[in-house]
Amino acid sequence: MAPAAIELKGINKSFGAVHANRDIDIEIPKGTIHGIIGENGAGKSTLMSILYGFYQADSGEIFVDGKKTDIQTPNDAIAAGIGMVHQHFMLVENFTVLENIILGAEGSQLLNAGISRARSELHRLEQDYGLEVDPDAVVEELAVGLQQRVEILKALYRGAEILILDEPTGVLTPAEADHLFRILRMLKDEGKTVVLITHKLREIMAVTDNVSVMRQGTIVATRKTAATTVEELAELMVGRRVLLRVDKGEPNPAAVKLSVRNLTVKDSRGVTMVNDVSFDVRAGEIVGVAGVAGNGQSELIETIAGIRKAVSGTVMLDGKPIDVTGAADPGELRDRGLAHVPEDRHHVGLVLPFEENENAMLGYHDDPKFLNGPFLNIDAIRADAREKIQKYDIRPADCRLKTANFSGGNQQKIVLAREMEHDPGVLIVGQPTRGVDVGAIEFIHKQLIAMRDGGKAVLLVSVELDEVRSLSDRILVMFDGRLVGERGPDATEGELGLLMAGVEAREAAE
Amino acid sequence: MSTPYAKLPAWADYGLIPVINLFVAFAVAGLVVLLVGESPVQAATLLIKGAFGSGAGIGYTLYYATSFIFTGLAVAVAFHCGLFNIGGEGQAYVGGLGVAIVCLSFDSVFPWWVNFPLAILGSAAIGAFWAMIPAILQAKRGSHIVITTIMFNFIAASLMVYLLVGPLKPANSMAPQTRTFAQDAWLPKLGWVLELFGASIRSTPLNLSFVLALVMAVVVWVLIWRTKLGYEIRTYGFSPKAAKYAGVGEARIIVVTMMLSGALAGMMALNPVMGDQHRLQLDFVTGAGFVGIAVALMGRSHPAGIVPAAILFGMLYQGGAEISFVMPNISRDMIVIIQGLVILFAGALEHMFRPSLQAALASLSPKSMGMNATKREGA
């Protein structure tokens, strides 16, 4: 048998305290399309960056075509015939396609020779693989799908025999994605090896020969795609986590507090992130939004909270509109009783160099109780912070300590305490327990239930499926910017997993 | 993850690192002294004697320091908002116009204690206006504030030359300056305070604006750490995203902060114009706006650091003048070098010694490094 195109043995990589890759062993046969699937943060991109020499593994060995290969820099990877298409394209936007392709592989000191060589080579690749693109077009003027094609051409131009694609379809339309898959199959037929990193099960089933599932930095299984099912992969990917028991009584949903209609949001590149989404949240219920990270949940809550602008749609808070397409302001929304625990507490929800008490009023610093005219009422601010520290058991119990010096769980409690204690009518919570220790998770969950029982409307977004299931009274599933289904709290993990993976609701029911 | 730099215990971060940086800056300055064939030790002795050895010396030292406190505070306020106001020089220059307008209009109308607050308002208003334009361009049109404030320094210089050789110059005079103000637009000197401490002085430029500078240092401290506005400024400076989340309007905070910064820089003009020269003349700022950058970096943008840093630079200015009598090779321009070195080592190369210091500390006492409390687990 021919040696594997790539074999990784015992790869480990840590970033500070985060163990991103743990004892990874993987073998990728030559001439196959190999999928690597896992949730965001499972360590897929880190692993591939190690293979591409962008990071160095802390330990472990890499074999390319059976030969042990030392990959210290991208140059080594390129020399070993490895090419990579990054999730965020590594293109110089104001360069032409040709300039991008020859960058780093110019061939000589003067460009002319390299450019004409690239032009004819490009022509050949175009014909071999159907990778058509105007070589003289400026990259920033190309559609995203074409930009990705340039990335693929870049790798092929460098003679890549092994092509790694990191979440390649994230920015593509379904038609563009299908075209990409045709290209990948063609590459395979030419004897190239393709590694496809994705969190979308549909893609794995559609195009790969083998699939490895990653979870929390390790490879939990490798299967022949033909011999596995979407259900099995979904379960492997999400994992059988211990369901955290949360004691909660029956909900008493009352009046609609938050009403979202036909909300559409685009990001700065013009890609639609939230697509025509409508739902209500009532007082006294927790509505959970489940979904694999990157399917528009973040944009959804940021828009409702006034941080991001919508393209179209309406949002009503207590029956009165929020100007989501115009001048919605987080400060004004707070005054109207909308509290927001943002997903990114390090950069959005907290100012890490601030003292704890300064963060305990972030966003509420207009509250007269914190002020004496234009001056801060330091005593009141600190007293209030101490009160919250006590009530939420924030440790260390020091309101003068820099926020950066608190653990993740305690930082999150600082944010929660701040947002909950102002008695909001609506609470929007993003990833309430990301990077939070187990003890704090339980506490945070109890607080959220208490909010619900206190008659508040809670909108919860989490990529932790368990969390959504154990807390929510209703579960909305988001995929590719759309709401693809609504389920009750008794929905099974498998059922939700399929919805989250973009398998049509009808198929899932069958 | 978020910071690419090594973590150090607080005492090293706020105490040791700045001291090491300053020490290196002065050591390199010492090399320059050696290079021109003089003894750095003797130069330092002369410098300190010149600055503090006599009542007059102290008077001059504090007179220079007054200007630097204003400009240092101006730069610091902008730093707190994450903005680099390199235009203090120009803002101070046009600030002089505010002083001159008040003094020329009212010097024979009001007593000095009425003219003083009016001149404060005048200088602050024009300084603020001069900073406001780059701020609006940054906030609304995304023009890089560093470049625009530099451009505004030059525009200010041209404007002031135009005014001083033209409209503001008395008809019968050749010198590019306004007429001398009447005595009611002169700020009281503070020589008598120094005399209380036993110094004997014939004349000193030190004047009441020194007190104003100290008051402003307190005001800035209150502003930054004790007002809602200051809280918003710091929030934006640390994290524009968090500021947006907290409902702090980006354009408003940039423009307001820059206007405050410009107002402080503008007030610097009170010291030489109303306090010493008693007329508006060409180039009266003499680089004080730029010294403010070094002062703010050295004082780590805190008034408690800025005042001593300003006095240090005042000492260098005054002592430098004294040195040149004894050592003709060393003039006051030595200060410009030191200023540059301080900006280089305390600013741009701020983190140079961090990794080696961390390694040194770790090898000395592994425990002290474990002290950094980030790993403290609660809950």
Next chain:
Amino acid sequence: MDTLVQLLDAMVRVSVPLLLACLAGLYSERSGVFDIGLEGKMLAGAFAGAAAAAASGSAWIGLSAAILVAVFLALVHGFASITHRGNQIVSGVAINFIAAGSTIILGQAWFRQGGRTPSLAGDARFQTIELPGAAAVRDVPVLGPIYSEIISGHSILVYFAFFMVPFTWWALFRTRFGLRLRAVGENPAAVDTAGISVTWLRYRAVIITGILTGVAGAYLSVAQNAGFVKDMTAGKGFIALAALIFAKWKPVPAMFACLLFGFLEASSIRFQGMDWPLVGRVPVQLINALPFVLTVILLAGFIGRAVPPKAGGVAYVKER
């Protein structure tokens, strides 16, 4: 006609230091390293050039010294902003001050002429070059004076500066180095993943900046003038920066921007105190301020948009 020829001749002469400094800044900023220290490097170069030329009697040794010193300061800037990821603006400011102070201190210590260097004469100074046939065509109408007055009769550094314009264009758009330089200023991650060292590339750019500012300085003190006087750059480094922005970081427009700003300077000297029909007397200060005013208006986006290299001003840190 004579006035115009003289004016244009003066324009060429005063444009040269602007042009050299502007091209110098172009290399650095195209690589993603902002440089507001052009002024300081030019000043230090001017001093070193004049001092070495005075000591050796050779303009060429002066030029070499100017380049060496300016490159040294450029490396300091690189060390702070590339290696130590320091603030590029702060570093540039520091270099301006170090240069401003040390040229005066060293000048006074070494020459004792109040910050001046000794007057240069003969071979210690770059002499003007008469281009072939300049005398012969002098009397040809229109073209004659243009050739013999405006084009001919400058020092070699003038021709070097104007030669650098097409050369820079060629280097930027026709060589491997230029391709990589432009790429690293736009997206250093793309350069890094293509297997090219971001650090080394930026250092090379910064060194070129040093060389060109050194030449600019030498031109001021060893060619245009016969020695160094204190603060002789007088803001030219900043006007060059303005011209660079005005030219949107492109070499040929940079030349025209520098000629325009040079023309303003030349005419402000020439027409000082002259009365114009209709407008009356234009204050010379207005003309002096014009480059800065124009740049601000450009930056504000009112005449086209000046988009700096995307990665400019930011140290490159590999992202997680």
